[in-house]
Amino acid sequence: MEINLVSDTVTRPTPDMLQAMFRAKVGDDVYKQDPTVNELEARVASIFGMEAALFFPSGTMANQAAIKLLTQPGDELIADKYAHVFNYEAGGVAFNSGVSCRLVDGHRGMITAEQVREAINPPDFYHSPFTRLVCVENTTNKGGGACYDMQELARIRQVCDEHQLKFHLDGARLWNALVVKRDNPKTYGTLFDTISVCLSKGLGAPVGSLLVSDAETIQRALRIRKVLGGGMRQVGYLAAAGLYALDHHVARLAEDHRRAREIATLLGTVDWVGKVEPVETNIVIFSLANGLDEAKFLQLLKERNIHISSLGKGKLRIVTHLDYKQVMHDYVLETFKRISIRSNPA
Numbered sequence: 363m364e365i366n367l368v369s370d371t372v373t374r375p376t377p378d379m380l381q382a383m384f385r386a387k388v389g390d391d392v393y394k395q396d397p398t399v400n401e402l403e404a405r406v407a408s409i410f411g412m413e414a415a416l417f418f419p420s421g422t423m424a425n426q427a428a429i430k431l432l433t434q435p436g437d438e439l440i441a442d443k444y445a446h447v448f449n450y451e452a453g454g455v456a457f458n459s460g461v462s463c464r465l466v467d468g469h470r471g472m473i474t475a476e477q478v479r480e481a482i483n484p485p486d487f488y489h490s491p492f493t494r495l496v497c498v499e500n501t502t503n504k505g506g507g508a509c510y511d512m513q514e515l516a517r518i519r520q521v522c523d524e525h526q527l528k529f530h531l532d533g534a535r536l537w538n539a540l541v542v543k544r545d546n547p548k549t550y551g552t553l554f555d556t557i558s559v560c561l562s563k564g565l566g567a568p569v570g571s572l573l574v575s576d577a578e579t580i581q582r583a584l585r586i587r588k589v590l591g592g593g594m595r596q597v598g599y600l601a602a603a604g605l606y607a608l609d610h611h612v613a614r615l616a617e618d619h620r621r622a623r624e625i626a627t628l629l630g631t632v633d634w635v636g637k638v639e640p641v642e643t644n645i646v647i648f649s650l651a652n653g654l655d656e657a658k659f660l661q662l663l664k665e666r667n668i669h670i671s672s673l674g675k676g677k678l679r680i681v682t683h684l685d686y687k688q689v690m691h692d693y694v695l696e697t698f699k700r701i702s703i704r705s706n707p708a
């Protein structure tokens with residue numbers, strides 16, 4: 363039994379999801395003639411009460427398309443220092459859009475309306491780039507799965523309105539936030555210009571993200587997706603997995619959250635752990651006690667068939683997901699209880 367807690371992207375389609383994929387009616391989606399993709403796009407748009415959505419092969423491409431849609435070369439966007447769009451999209455903000463990032467020192471990957479206001483360049487000061495866009499992430503990835511309060515997002519929207527800024531939500535794990543906070547997704551639709559959501563993280567689909575917005579923006583997004591090479595043909599087989607996941611895999615995210623909490627609680631009691639960050643969703647970030655060797659620890663876990671990842675700077679990450687079952691969870695808790703590691707003699 364190999365237990366992979368490296369990411370919630372490691373899941374494989376369930377037998378029922380595969381059946382749904384086999385049965386999909388498909389067409390050429392580049393001509394918008396794939397009925398299953400069209401159904402998925404309409405469904406996701408309606409979840410957020412927005413006009414339209416567009417299927418993308420990855421969350422990165424959906425975010426990059428949004429940034430391209432909402433900026434001009436030379437502009438600046440505001441994001442937290444941990445933002446996926448800055449750290450993990452291979453410099454795409456600069457490569458695709460010619461845009462720079464003004465990074466804000468937020469809390470667990472989340473920024474405040476006040477921080478946004480302070481980061482805006484004065485538009486008449488022609489030495490600095492135009493601030494044009496604010497990007498937030500919910501839940502935060504590098505921030506440890508933290509979730510925004512809706513009020514703070516509404517306050518940021520207000521700052522955006524006062525300064526003619528666009529507002530993009532990187533919602534790769536928005537489903538997790540919705541399950542925990544029980545917010546109405548339609549409220550998100552009213553606050554943001556564009557929202558990206560992933561089907562291949564917590565929801566367990568093999569591929570797929572969507573960008574949601576108004577009809578005119580999504581019409582323009584078609585061209586951006588094409589130029590990025592993201593126009594695909596009989597992609598309804600993948601959209602069918604997404605529709606299946608929306609029907610069957612959203613509410614169960616609560617299980618992932620419970621298991622993450624139980625892991626964090628246990629880590630808080632063992633002597634080989636330094637700090638455990640608060641857990642709100644399915645991500646646990648922790649550090650080892652002083653003097654313990656991270657590489658050795660990861661190896662020790664590997665020998666026990668448990669795989670987790672390092673975020674660097676002494677932070678380790680565990681992510682729970684659809685394929686992390688209760689038997690595995692029991693084994694992981696038991697293993698963590700029994701582990702004993704010592705620092706190297708000085």
Ligand SMILES: *Cc1c(COP(=O)(O)O)cnc(C)c1O
Pocket residue numbers: 419420421422423425446447499501502503532534535560563571
């Ligand atoms: C995973 C992720 C993405 C997109 O990732 P892809 O691997 O390109 O689908 C975007 N934002 C956040 C916060 C993520 O965690």
